[in-house]
Amino acid sequence: MAALWSRTRQRTSDEVVVKALYEEHGRALLAYAQRLTGDRAAAEDVVQETLIRAWRHQDKLTNGKGSVRGWLLTVARNIVTDRCRARASRPTEVAENPSRVPVENDHAESVVDSMVVMEALDRLSPDHREVLVEIYFQGRTVNEAAEVLGIPAGTVKSRSHYALRQLRELYREKPGTARLVVLKEAVA
Known part of the structure; x- marks a missing residue:
């Protein structure tokens, strides 16, 4: 019973931390991610991933080195950079035969x-x-x-x-x- 109580308390405190981070830094983080990606939906995904990483590494937020917003913006920039590199590493898809139009109708x-x-x-x-x-x-x-x-x-x-x-x-x-x-x- 004590383990269940501590897990519930931990889950509640995690939710409070993530909610507080979003309320304080969410707008700035979203604006920054949107400038980097040029796409609102992609920026929202970056913010979500950034908050997940912040939740996983709460110890880095409270270690007293630098600002929390600076850490969050750096994480967001790294996520965008990683996604761009992943997209660039894949070869571009081309049609098998450029003179043939792809099939448009289902047979x-x-x-x-x-x-x-x-x-x-x-x-x-x-x-x-x-x-x-x-x-x-x-x-x-x-x-x-x-x-x-x-x-x-x-x-x-x-x-x-x-x-x-x-x-x-x-x-x-x-x-x-x-x-x-x-x-x-x-x-x-």
């Missing part, structure tokens, strides 16, 4: 779209599916699709009409399926 959208399209095509009969594949995915005309499939052009037209109609019905049944936009454009 996941197209993967999901193709999965939805494949699922919708799987719901069609094989005859309807092969007609749509020839016309929309292979880019063939009605006559070319008829020649490849070995059926009359009128049959290709009829099957594509009924296949698209069935896809429209499937699309209406699933109004939340936004991925069928690819099919919707083909169906419309």
